[in-house]
Amino acid sequence: MSVHEKVKKILLVDDDIDLLEQNKIMLESKGYKVVTAENVEDGWNQFKKEKPEAAIVDLIMEEHDSGFILCHRIKKDSYGKTIPVFLLTSATYFTGFKFGSSTNEEKEWINCDAVLNKPIVLEELLKKIEHFFEAVA
């Protein structure tokens, strides 16, 4: 990890507590500070309270589209607009239809900066986060 002025804080939202803890540990091992939440409501509260530098949100939680909703809310927030939000999913496999965030049309309704497939490939995730931080800086 490149040297930053301060330790970056990442919000992780996932209803699978095992995966949540694993990702937390992995990200912490790379020098990030991690805050976690297990549902949309909690995720939103943590976002408002902690003001993380990035958010990683699982798509399917209480409902099949919980992740979309949280992403949308964060991206509508004046602070949320400035941070990268990643949507975490294995839905591209199981629904049989593919989606991403590459076209403008998709960006319109999937309000996030990238769609990440589960399980997380840490290196890939870090590259995306770093890339975003560098671009902003």
Added chain:
Amino acid sequence: MENQKPHVLIVDDERGLRLGTKRLLESEGFVAEAAENGAEGIRLAKSNEYDLAIIDLKMPDIDGIEVLKAIRKENPNTVCFIATAYASFDTAIESTKLGAYSYIPKPFTPEELLLQLRKGYEKRLLILEAERLRKEREERLLEIAYEKTRLKTIMDSITEGALVVNRTGELVMYNSGALKYLDLHEIFIGDVILEILPVEITAIIQKFIDSETYIPNSYSTQVELKPNKELVIEATCSPVPHTDGSLAGVVTVIRNITESVKVEAVKSQFVSMVAHELKTPLAAVIGFLKIILDDEVKVSPEQQKDFLKRSYTRLQSLVVMVNDLLDISRMELRKAQREIKELEIDQILKSIIDFLEIELQKKKITVSLHTDSPACRLKADQNEINRLFTNILSNAVKYNKDNGSIDINISNSGNYLVTRISDTGIGMTKEEKAKLFQEFYRVKNDKTRGISGTGLGLAIVRRIVDSYAGKIDVESNPGEGSTFSVYLPLSLSK
């Protein structure tokens, strides 16, 4: 003369001439019969078909012309000669008009007579041959007509659609199935059908027509004729050869595959869902192992042990899920080996309660069981009924609160044995209730956190209840608990 002797009838009132002619003809290889007057001639002609007839024009009883008419009427193919001494141009014309082959003037020499008769007999053979050919042709036409209606009957009795086009793409033959499955109102023989058929089918037919030679390959295509899988057909096109091996046309067989396409879609969605559900616990286990194996990630020995324990739990639940899935697939295939016998439902429920004893004690849940005594007997498969109530009861325990209770009531209602299982658990909202029996659906909220399950328990319950033509009702209010009422038809037990 050929193998058969020609039969000749001689009608003449002049005895000498009559018998003389008869003798002459018999010596020349004919079979001859003689009649001494017109009436006798007509009588003989009515009972036999003669090849040839020689009729005297002037007879005392009936005129030769009348005899000619009568014979011709009876056997139009008999070659008749009119013989007379009173030869006149008019009678000659009249007799030939009436169908006499020729006219023999009296007196005649044996040579003259034989020459005429032989010529006449040749004529007779030609007439017979022509007659035979005509009959044969008529029979063939009849056969073709019959063949056509038979083919049409066969075509129409095929539930699949079939239509045949010729090399110029015109419709030659079709059945009612073709109209139905192509969603066409009417088509006519001779229509340039390629303009009407779906392009996917036309393309294949056109390929056959363009290649001109007959290649014995068939090609199939699937066409969605009505959107949203409302009508999906499979068309198989095969070339039809002429006897010389050249291409005569193309036959297209159309099968309605709407149902199987729909089933296929449901199935593949289910498989995707299963794959997703199986992947999730595996991902969790892999994640834990990765952390433990990764030297860069620092975790304490206690944490490591915790992660291994949690991996173990995830794998255990995975095994449960695989077993549930196998049960569902067995039920789908109706492979389940059922052993139908009389069961005492209250006994089964008691044994399930015993089985759940440890969980019940952990949460300090009390169970009460009420029965209307004769109501508990039912003929069914013990494993299935056991599974059915175990799934409902274990939910009643899992989603119950500490110090809660479960109330079981068995009764008869109409034609059903009703088992009511009420708990004092977390209950459900209307929306949650609606999705309850879907595969993999699990109520997710603060209160269900940490409760493990596959999301298949109630899906299995529904399948078992359905397979016994029973029904299941759920009443529930959030925070107040749920009541599951299982109705199993009593007619099963008769």
